[in-house]
Amino acid sequence: MTATTAPVPDAPAHTVDAFHRGRFWLVQPSRSGHRAGMDAMMLAAAVPSGFAGRLADFGAGAGAAGLAVLSRCPAAKAVLIERSAEMAAFAVATLSHPGNAHLGDRASVLTADVTLTGRARAGAGLADNSFDFVIMNPPFNAAEDRSTPDALRRQAHVTEDGLFERWIRSAAAVVKPRGGLAVIARPEQLVAILDAMEGRFGDAEMLCVHPRPDAAAIRIVVRAALGARGKLSIRPPLTLHGPHGNEPGERTEMINNGLASLFSD
Amino acid sequence: MTATTAPVPDAPAHTVDAFHRGRFWLVQPSRSGHRAGMDAMMLAAAVPSGFAGRLADFGAGAGAAGLAVLSRCPAAKAVLIERSAEMAAFAVATLSHPGNAHLGDRASVLTADVTLTGRARAGAGLADNSFDFVIMNPPFNAAEDRSTPDALRRQAHVTEDGLFERWIRSAAAVVKPRGGLAVIARPEQLVAILDAMEGRFGDAEMLCVHPRPDAAAIRIVVRAALGARGKLSIRPPLTLHGPHGNEPGERTEMINNGLASLFSD
Numbered sequence: 237m238t239a240t241t242a243p244v245p246d247a248p249a250h251t252v253d254a255f256h257r258g259r260f261w262l263v264q265p266s267r268s269g270h271r272a273g274m275d276a277m278m279l280a281a282a283v284p285s286g287f288a289g290r291l292a293d294f295g296a297g298a299g300a301a302g303l304a305v306l307s308r309c310p311a312a313k314a315v316l317i318e319r320s321a322e323m324a325a326f327a328v329a330t331l332s333h334p335g336n337a338h339l340g341d342r343a344s345v346l347t348a349d350v351t352l353t354g355r356a357r358a359g360a361g362l363a364d365n366s367f368d369f370v371i372m373n374p375p376f377n378a379a380e381d382r383s384t385p386d387a388l389r390r391q392a393h394v395t396e397d398g399l400f401e402r403w404i405r406s407a408a409a410v411v412k413p414r415g416g417l418a419v420i421a422r423p424e425q426l427v428a429i430l431d432a433m434e435g436r437f438g439d440a441e442m443l444c445v446h447p448r449p450d451a452a453a454i455r456i457v458v459r460a461a462l463g464a465r466g467k468l469s470i471r472p473p474l475t476l477h478g479p480h481g482n483e484p485g486e487r488t489e490m491i492n493n494g495l496a497s498l499f500s501d
Numbered sequence: 502m503t504a505t506t507a508p509v510p511d512a513p514a515h516t517v518d519a520f521h522r523g524r525f526w527l528v529q530p531s532r533s534g535h536r537a538g539m540d541a542m543m544l545a546a547a548v549p550s551g552f553a554g555r556l557a558d559f560g561a562g563a564g565a566a567g568l569a570v571l572s573r574c575p576a577a578k579a580v581l582i583e584r585s586a587e588m589a590a591f592a593v594a595t596l597s598h599p600g601n602a603h604l605g606d607r608a609s610v611l612t613a614d615v616t617l618t619g620r621a622r623a624g625a626g627l628a629d630n631s632f633d634f635v636i637m638n639p640p641f642n643a644a645e646d647r648s649t650p651d652a653l654r655r656q657a658h659v660t661e662d663g664l665f666e667r668w669i670r671s672a673a674a675v676v677k678p679r680g681g682l683a684v685i686a687r688p689e690q691l692v693a694i695l696d697a698m699e700g701r702f703g704d705a706e707m708l709c710v711h712p713r714p715d716a717a718a719i720r721i722v723v724r725a726a727l728g729a730r731g732k733l734s735i736r737p738p739l740t741l742h743g744p745h746g747n748e749p750g751e752r753t754e755m756i757n758n759g760l761a762s763l764f765s766d
Contacts, residue, residue, distance in 0.1 A: 423707075424732030427699070430692045442688075444709065444735050453735035467689030470709050470718035473738055 250326065252333065255300065256307045256494040260336050263329040264298040265322075272300030274492060275420055275455065278445065278474070279373050280304030281491045281498035282418035282459050287312050289368025292410060294350045294403060295319070298326040299343070301371055306339045308494040313342045317362070319349045351402040362410050369416040370407040374399055376421045400425060404432035411462050418459045429458050430468070438464035441499060444473040457498060471499060515591065517598065520565065521572045521759040525601050528594040529563040530587075537565030539757060540685055540720065543710065543739070544638050545569030546756045546763035547683035547724050552577050554633025557675060559615045559668060560584070563591040564608070566636055571604045573759040578607045582627070584614040616667040627675050634681040635672040639664055641686045665690065669697035676727050683724045694723050695733070703729035706764060709738040722763060736764060 249266040255277070262272055280301045283291065288311035293302030296316035306314050316331075318324040324347040331340045348360040350372075358364060376399075400421070407417050417437055419429055423444070433440060437460035444453040453473070476488045490496035514531040520542070529536055545566045548556065553576035558567030561581035571579050581596075583589040589612040596605045613625040615637075623629060641664075665686070672682050682702055684694055688709070698705060702725035710720040718738070741753045755761035 423735040426733060426735075427692065427695045431696070434692070444738070446735075446737055450737055452737070456735070468691060470688040470691075470721070472711055472715055472717070473709070 248322070248326075250329070254335075255304060258335070259494065260303045260307050260339055261330070261333050262298050262300050262303070263333055264300075264326050272297055274476075275373055276300035277304055277492045277494070278455065278457055278498060279371050279418060279420040280308065280494070281496065282420075282443075282457050283309065283312075283369055283371065283416070283497070284499070284501045285309065285497045286501075287369060289313075289415075290366070291315070292317055292362075292367040292370045292407075294370055294372035294407065295374055296327055296345075297323050297373075299330045299345070301373055302343060303330065303336065303339055304494055305371070306342050308497075315344050315346050315367075317346045317348050317350055319347070321347055350406045351399075352406070357406060357409065362406065364409050365412050367411050367415060369418070370411050371418045372403055372407065373420050374403050376425055400428040401432045404429070404436065408436040408462060413463050415462045416459065417462070418457060420455055420457050423453045423456050426456055426458075429456075433458070433460055437462055439466035440468045441471055442468060443471045443498060446473050446475045448477050449475050449479055459499060474498065513587070513591075515594070519600075520569060523600070524759065525568045525572050525604055526595070526598045527563050527565050527568070528598055529565075529591050537562055539741075540638055541565035542569055542757045542759070543720065543722055543763060544636050544683060544685040545573065545759070546761065547685075547708075547722050548574065548577075548634055548636065548681070548762070549764070549766045550574065550762045551766075552634060554578075554680075555631070556580070557582055557627075557632040557635045557672075559635055559637035559672065560639055561592055561610075562588050562638075564595045564610070566638055567608060568595065568601065568604055569759055570636070571607050573762075579609075580632075581608060581610045582613050582615055583610065584612070586612055615671045616664075617671070622671060622674065627671065629674050630677050632676050632680060634683070635676050636683045637668055637672065638685050639668050641690055665693040666697045669694070669701065673701040673727060678728050680727045681724065682727070683722060685720055685722050688718050688721050691721055691723075694721075698723070698725055702727055704731035705733045706736055707733060708736045708763060711738050711740045713742050714740050714744055724764060739763065 250263055251266045253262050283305050287309045291305055291312055291314040293314055293316050296302050296318045299316045302314040302316045306312055316327045318327055324345055327345045331343055346361045352360050440458055440460040443457045445455040446453050476484055478485055515528055516531045518527050520527055527537055548570045552574045556570055556577055556579040558579055558581045561567050561583045564581045567579040567581045571577055581592045583592055589610055592610045596608055611626045617625050705723055705725040708722045709718040711718050741749055743750055
């Protein structure tokens, strides 16, 4: 058994994976926990390309989405917020990786539960009115949808009642007026997301992600602005693959590699 | 001034328009009221092609959507339900038109307000548990979105608070268990529709209608089954036109002419 697969706490089994064609790297658990991929890249792509403010990555895991924003937006700063101490340790390892030296001084890791409220939330490091944009990839894979063979993955994937309400309530507290929120989730969670945004975020834009032109959506991305009043708009969908074969389409490749924004801005 | 444009109550100005390439005709007001078109054809196309039951067309207007279902589903029957006596008279004229003789014996017109409840609703002719499918094209153009120069058009287009809740509540009452509901509306009304379906209709399927591949959706169609428990699914969108020009796409033409169903069933 090699060092990279030894399941001991101080050197957990991990992989180091290239993102954005090697422009940044992710240190993440090899066999347990939530492994980052396309979801994180699509979420990051919901941030406008010209974004230059302070970003909160709620439920950051090892930091994939937050770092993808920093990689595409050279003036942005990010706080990677993760409840699990084990996953937060992977985020710290990610920031320490030499391949991320050009991003590391713009990012920090905060071990905190984003569902805290009031003084407890501020005391955990999430001050009100302190971010320009919040991105979130909540643990949205419902428990019944898959077997969860280990505790870490279960913690990341079980949807609890009111999850979106709690996460979006906190986002509304920490973001500045007219600040942004972007959420990636499953189609069946659309109502919970829009209900939680009601009265807090407006100008909502939604985008459906279809694996192929003839297939049902597998993800939705919803973006909105705090205190805005505009109505929901449904943007053209992202279709990951063509009708045949497994090669990602051109637009998918662009988004996956930090070369395009999801909402074309 | 000819007979067809004379604005007198017993012979209101009207047009007779071909639908489904002349397979049925619509007698409708020429200058006032809600004139039927693509919305009605898309709504009708949400009914499965093999549908052979009893359909309720809520807010039927002159009858376009209901007749489009009858035209495509040869064993279906329809009740065209319309609150406005003037529009209901157009629906009666539509059923009496010689070009609709092959459909007329499967349709009837009921002048009733679908937002009635309890005994009042049943007393108006809308008995509980009496339909296999409800389609609805509610008056969804909000008052502020357009000038409404005449009272009849205003009555058809003003969205009131709770409109979808009232319409969908009545649909849940009159449809049989596992019976269907299809709604066409604007994207910004999605939450109101899904909220009203909650606890009543399940297995919801949603489809976004985009005018062009790069444009935001202008309509949504949501279909669901009474008492079903399945989660929301988002189907591939319908794009009306290609990237250039004003010709409808092939699939749009098929749906517009009653040759295809919207959800491919």
